[in-house]
Amino acid sequence: MKEPSIRRRIIYDKVFKIIIILLTFCSILPMFFIFFFITSKGISVTNWKFLTQLPKPVGEIGGGISNAIIGTFMLIGIATAFSVPVGILAGIFLSENRKGKLASLTRLCVETLQGVPSIVIGIIAYIWLVVSMGSFSALSGGLALGLMMLPVIITATEQTLKLIPGSLKEASLALGVSYPRTILKVILPAGVSGIVTGVLLSIARVAGETAPLLFTAFGSPFMNLNVLKPINSLPLMIFNYATSPYPEWHTLAWGASFILIILVLGLNLFTKVVTKRWKVQF
Amino acid sequence: MESTVLKIEKFSAFFGENQVLKEVSLSVPQNRITAIMGPSGCGKTTLIRCINRMHELIPGARVSGKIFLDQEDIYATDPIIVRRQIGMVFQKPNPFPMMSIYDNVIAGYNLNGIRLAKDEKDRIVEESLRKAALWEEVKGALYRRGTFLSGGQQQRLCIARALAMGPAVLLLDEPTSALDPKATSHIEELIVQLKDTVSIVLVTHNMAQAARVSDFAAFVYLGELVEFGPSGKMFTAPRDKRTEAYLMGKFG
Amino acid sequence: MKMNHSKAEFLVLRSKTKTMRWRKPALSESSFRKILSIAGVFILLLLVAIFFSLVIASFPSIWNFGIRFLFSSTWDPVKSEFGAFPFLVGTLATSFLALVISVVFSIPISIFLGEYSAQGSTATFIKSMIELLAGVPSVIYGFCGLFLLAPLVRILEMKLGVAPYGVGIFTASLVLSIMIIPYSASIGREVISLVPSDLKEAALSLGATRFEVIRKVILPYAGSGIVAGILLSLGRALGETMAVTMVIGNTNFIPKSIFSPANTLASVIANEFTEATGSLYLASLIELGLVLFIVSAIINLIGKLIIRRMGVEG
Numbered sequence: 110m111k112e113p114s115i116r117r118r119i120i121y122d123k124v125f126k127i128i129i130i131l132l133t134f135c136s137i138l139p140m141f142f143i144f145f146f147i148t149s150k151g152i153s154v155t156n157w158k159f160l161t162q163l164p165k166p167v168g169e170i171g172g173g174i175s176n177a178i179i180g181t182f183m184l185i186g187i188a189t190a191f192s193v194p195v196g197i198l199a200g201i202f203l204s205e206n207r208k209g210k211l212a213s214l215t216r217l218c219v220e221t222l223q224g225v226p227s228i229v230i231g232i233i234a235y236i237w238l239v240v241s242m243g244s245f246s247a248l249s250g251g252l253a254l255g256l257m258m259l260p261v262i263i264t265a266t267e268q269t270l271k272l273i274p275g276s277l278k279e280a281s282l283a284l285g286v287s288y289p290r291t292i293l294k295v296i297l298p299a300g301v302s303g304i305v306t307g308v309l310l311s312i313a314r315v316a317g318e319t320a321p322l323l324f325t326a327f328g329s330p331f332m333n334l335n336v337l338k339p340i341n342s343l344p345l346m347i348f349n350y351a352t353s354p355y356p357e358w359h360t361l362a363w364g365a366s367f368i369l370i371i372l373v374l375g376l377n378l379f380t381k382v383v384t385k386r387w388k389v390q391f
Numbered sequence: 392m393e394s395t396v397l398k399i400e401k402f403s404a405f406f407g408e409n410q411v412l413k414e415v416s417l418s419v420p421q422n423r424i425t426a427i428m429g430p431s432g433c434g435k436t437t438l439i440r441c442i443n444r445m446h447e448l449i450p451g452a453r454v455s456g457k458i459f460l461d462q463e464d465i466y467a468t469d470p471i472i473v474r475r476q477i478g479m480v481f482q483k484p485n486p487f488p489m490m491s492i493y494d495n496v497i498a499g500y501n502l503n504g505i506r507l508a509k510d511e512k513d514r515i516v517e518e519s520l521r522k523a524a525l526w527e528e529v530k531g532a533l534y535r536r537g538t539f540l541s542g543g544q545q546q547r548l549c550i551a552r553a554l555a556m557g558p559a560v561l562l563l564d565e566p567t568s569a570l571d572p573k574a575t576s577h578i579e580e581l582i583v584q585l586k587d588t589v590s591i592v593l594v595t596h597n598m599a600q601a602a603r604v605s606d607f608a609a610f611v612y613l614g615e616l617v618e619f620g621p622s623g624k625m626f627t628a629p630r631d632k633r634t635e636a637y638l639m640g641k642f643g
Numbered sequence: 644m645k646m647n648h649s650k651a652e653f654l655v656l657r658s659k660t661k662t663m664r665w666r667k668p669a670l671s672e673s674s675f676r677k678i679l680s681i682a683g684v685f686i687l688l689l690l691v692a693i694f695f696s697l698v699i700a701s702f703p704s705i706w707n708f709g710i711r712f713l714f715s716s717t718w719d720p721v722k723s724e725f726g727a728f729p730f731l732v733g734t735l736a737t738s739f740l741a742l743v744i745s746v747v748f749s750i751p752i753s754i755f756l757g758e759y760s761a762q763g764s765t766a767t768f769i770k771s772m773i774e775l776l777a778g779v780p781s782v783i784y785g786f787c788g789l790f791l792l793a794p795l796v797r798i799l800e801m802k803l804g805v806a807p808y809g810v811g812i813f814t815a816s817l818v819l820s821i822m823i824i825p826y827s828a829s830i831g832r833e834v835i836s837l838v839p840s841d842l843k844e845a846a847l848s849l850g851a852t853r854f855e856v857i858r859k860v861i862l863p864y865a866g867s868g869i870v871a872g873i874l875l876s877l878g879r880a881l882g883e884t885m886a887v888t889m890v891i892g893n894t895n896f897i898p899k900s901i902f903s904p905a906n907t908l909a910s911v912i913a914n915e916f917t918e919a920t921g922s923l924y925l926a927s928l929i930e931l932g933l934v935l936f937i938v939s940a941i942i943n944l945i946g947k948l949i950i951r952r953m954g955v956e957g
Binding site: 110118119121122125126130132133134135137139140142146147180194195198199201202205211212214215217218219220222224225226227228232233235236256257259263277288289306316317318322323324344348349351352359362363370 | 759773793944
């Protein structure tokens with residue numbers, strides 16, 4: 110029986126460790142490239158005019174992304190308005206019913222919904238709202254984004270509430286507080302940190318989504334505040350401009366990318382800070 | 392002749408098919424401390440949870456028999472109203488972590504949507520904290536969250552919270568088992584002072600505590616009420632052999 | 644009975660609370676529980692509605708083409724002849740290639756964060772970087788892929804003597820692989836860190852090197868969890884739209900080599916949906932969406948099932 114020498118085994122061990130470390134650090138290089146590239150190309154375009162003007166037609170110099178910024182916020186607003194109440198209620202339902210057929214089925218549906226590709230969500234919002242309304246709209250775009258936020262909020266709510274010790278519920282019930290009031294005034298406030306984190310993270314997820322908006326919100330060169338009309342958003346604009354043949358538009362797209370990445374990363378950072386500050390200790 | 396605040400008549404409790412309390416009949420005297428003792432699993436915690444109707448919150452739980460609070464059948468009343476008249480303090484102190492000390496004490500009113508004038512609230516908070524022997528220690532920090540308090544102080548906060556509702560009976564479920572000896576003796580002193588204002592039912596597995604503090608004692612074994620009587624007599628001359636065996640430490 | 648000042652006050656409070664009209668809660672317990680159940684049922688109905696909406700909307704295409712939809716490679720809007728095969732090939736090719744590339748990096752990351760460097764500032768740094776990678780919007784990946792990566796691939800293709808498109812399956816797979824690294828890396832890290840330390844210590848005390856412990860103890864134990872993480876990143880890759888659309892070249896023919904342009908199920912929908920004229924065209928595109936939905940759902944559920952079982956065991 111040939112036994113590899115100890116020296117050889119030690120060499121293998123060291124080489125392996127080096128390979129692992131190398132590959133790990135290599136994999137985060139793209140992050141630096143992307144960030145560096147976008148910042149260098151985008152920051153020169155970004156100025157106050159850029160943020161407050163409407164995009165100009167092809168051939169004209171200048172223009173801005175104001176409608177895309179407003180559109181992004183409007184779409185997020187619509188999505189949040191619908192997904193947060195439904196999501197929190199469903200999350201409470203799941204955390205208050207650990208066992209039970211309906212709860213298990215619901216959990217399965219939440220997991221499945223989480224995995225639905227974003228373009229399919231766009232198709233659904235198209236079928237449900239665009240076809241019935243006869244036109245593209247901010248509403249349908251907001252619905253699509255809301256459907257994507259829903260599973261994240263539900264899961265965050267359920268997991269947060271599950272961690273709250275049962276003694277809190279008992280203390281409230283023993284004071285003669287009704288069950289609905291106990292849930293809404295004691296349990297929910299105790300879990301506010303985790304729930305808000307879930308909401309913020311889901312917003313960060315959908316702020317950068319394009320596919321579900323391609324044939325729902327559709328995009329628009331104008332400023333639009335009407336939820337029943339098509340609306341632009343930052344990712345949509347980036348997609349349209351980046352794939353266009355006009356170099357001026359490419360430049361705008363870099364600027365828009367810069368703004369978008371700051372928005373998304375800033376939101377992630379903000380979420381971390383908020384979570385820490387509002388966390389309730391038990 | 393002692394007057395009775397709680398009359399328990401042939402009361403049984405079940406977890407599904409499993410019978411945990413067997414036709415317990417007991418008259419809890421008013422303004423006295425009644426200790427309920429017994430080995431673990433004997434049903435003493437279930438008994439007091441039936442008194443404030445918390446037992447039925449467990450899925451599959453069932454009861455039979457009657458319990459009267461001042462002549463009212465508590466199982467014929469809305470459980471929420473029963474729980475407002477019968478307060479409970481738990482083994483592990485559980486103040487509401489997101490609320491200030493002030494809000495914790497007045498929580499029974501706030502959470503129930505009862506609107507009170509500010510000075511009335513202040514009065515109730517101060518009264519309850521004084522009765523719980525906590526006022527002097529926290530009066531300067533009423534609006535801070537209660538999490539900085541020691542275990543014993545947190546438990547007194549929970550007592551104040553229960554007292555603020557003006558209950559007729561206060562149920563204490565092993566209130567000192569999670570506390571150190573110094574805090575334990577503070578709470579025991581407090582309980583003795585409180586009996587003037589509320590009737591107290593104290594569940595404890597600590598025989599010495601029961602002997603120190605209670606006026607009356609009940610011994611529960613395997614779901615049955617084995618013996619009940621004045622503490623002095625019960626600890627020195629128990630009538631039932633099982634009581635004697637328990638008191639001698641033959642089983643715990 | 645001894646009466647004193649505070650006791651009298653207490654009795655007054657008691658009688659007050661007894662007679663005070665306790666406001667009945669606006670919501671009774673049973674109504675509240677019903678509302679909660681309705682929220683649960685709503686989610687159920689949502690998913691059912693999604694599935695049936697897709698089926699009903701693709702019905703003209705299902706009726707017209709039947710099962711040969713999946714095997715036909717003609718996608719001709721003019722002749723109203725539609726077949727999904729080119730896109731199935733494109734999807735599978737990009738996803739699997741991306742998977743293979745990403746695994747080369749995500750498993751080392753899992754081992755690094757799970758075993759070598761579980762705590763400390765390096766670990767936090769790497770973890771945050773991986774999280775950031777996952778947070779970058781898809782369209783930005785596509786944008787950078789188009790303007791940064793495609794020119795490099797074009798140079799490579801010229802060196803290899805292939806048609807220098809720059810875009811195609813290879814480029815799309817590269818971009819995709821970077822995007823899915825965080826998913827398998829984080830799950831892999833968790834399963835590896837869950838390996839009981841007494842197993843590792845037993846092996847080390849027998850004289851094994853760390854490499855050998857990883858190879859012979861940790862990886863076999865965490866194996867199925869790592870596979871689950873890979874499955875989940877596969878599910879992600881299958882549905883990824885924007886980045887792929889921007890760098891895959893958008894042709895509706897079966898790709899001949901990994902440098903050929905192609906289309907995936909998601910990218911053809913993204914490209915042609917708004918221009919689709921005629922109900923059969925639209926229905927066929929929606930049927931592609933239905934296929935995508937079913938395949939992603941199955942892969943995701945299998946992956947989550949494995950993870951749940953591992954979580955229970957570990």
